[in-house]
Amino acid sequence: MKQKHRWGSLSCQDLEIMDSRFVALVWMTISIWLVGCSSKSGEISDTVENPSKPGYITRDWPITRGNPQLSGSIEDVVIQAPRISWTFDAGFPISVDAAVYQGVAYIGNDMGQLFALNLKDGAEIWRFESGDVIESEPTVFRNSIFFGSNNGKFFSLDRETGQENWSIELDDKITAGANIVRDPSGEETRLLVAGNDGMLRCLSMEDGSEIWSYQTDNFINGTPALIDDEHIIFGGCDANLHVLNASNGEAVERYETEAYIPSSVAVYQGIGYGGNYANQVFAFDYQDYGELWTYIDRSFPFFSSPAVNEKFVFIGSRDKRLHAIDRETGEGVWAYTTQGRVDSSPLAFSDAVVFGSTDGWLYAVNQTDGQELWKIELGGSLIASPIFASGKLLIGSQGGTLFALESGPRNNT
Secondary structure, three states: OEEOOOOOOOOOOOOHHOOOOOOOOOOOEEEEEEHHHOOOOOOOOOOOOOOOOOOOOOOEEEOOHHHHOOOEEOOOOOOOOEEEEEEEEOOOOOOOOOEEOEEEEEEEEOOOHHHHEEEOOEEEEEEEEEEOOOOOOOOOEEEEEEEEEEOOOEEEOOOOOOOOOEEEEEEOOOOOEEEEOOOOOOOOEEEEEEOOOOOOEEEEOOOOEEEEEOOOOOOOOOOOOOOOEEEEEEOOOEEEEEEEOOOOOOEEEEEOOOOOOOOOEEEEOOOEEEOOOEEEEEEEEEOEEEEEEEOOOOOOOOOOOOOOOOEEEEOOOOOOEHHHHHHOOOOOEEEEEOOOOOOOOOOOOOEEEEEEEOOEEEEEEEEOOOOOOEEEOOOOOOOOEEEEEEEEEEOOOOEEEEEEEEEEEOOOO
């Protein structure tokens, strides 16, 4: 294992009392997902051929941040003149992002309930009691849904009935969604599960049995991202960025940053992008070039996961702003100011970026200049992240409501 770019170290402090989360893959087909990994952007394809509703590229969102690279970016244009299509009262705060698969939305709450809802109207299909707070984004693959809870249990449910397939108990709570990776033969699909015990585990989808594990020195609050078919990248509260061999969990690289990394790292065209508690956003290449750039603006940490596309890196900060950074140079392009912390991870459309704030507003701004396109008040602090599927923009609030927004009629007067 090589180690590069030692920037110092800072331990993870007081994460147990933090009030924010650290925060889909839409497959062309399951077979294409399992065979290929590269598009022009270097990501597994997130489009569907011949969608049943013309105009929507992203039909499903079955994995956190939209794809295994966790890029948080899609090809659809942003909704216009947003209106609330429906709401669902989850009864308790929602601190986790939703998942969508084949017309069903899945969302967890701080009471430990996971709900399956009809995407069309928000009607409840089933609910499952996990026994503790759900901060782990649900992951859907084929006929199963996977998620963890703060009691340390990781579950596999039948996605149509909500019945438990299996569960395992880990050593500490699970606050990140699972990712999906193929085994070297391509014949088996596995789960990557990170926990607050500092361990990343590769599990069998069939029964949750452990295939390999990798131990770090502190909590892991983010989902591991796939760099390519063979490598995984993630950060943790040990202030390190870890690159592992996906087939066996062996360490390939380790980068030490100046402070703990509280959220997921995004990958775009083989480059990783993330933020930390030392008020830094960084870009790195695990192969040849190491650290590419570091962006620093104010003395406020970044708890948001970034959204990355061809031109920009978008990331929220506790300075109450969304920052847009030139992906190639690391130079700041613009920053949009809200009245609350931006812990909600942004969602980059082809023309705009959407994000929430603890001020209770959901914002859409132009990617090029940060000019506001629209904003809508949802009445509760937003620390979960928006997701998009089949024309619906979904986000949950600390008020306990899941909102589904869609384009409304435009006022042409």
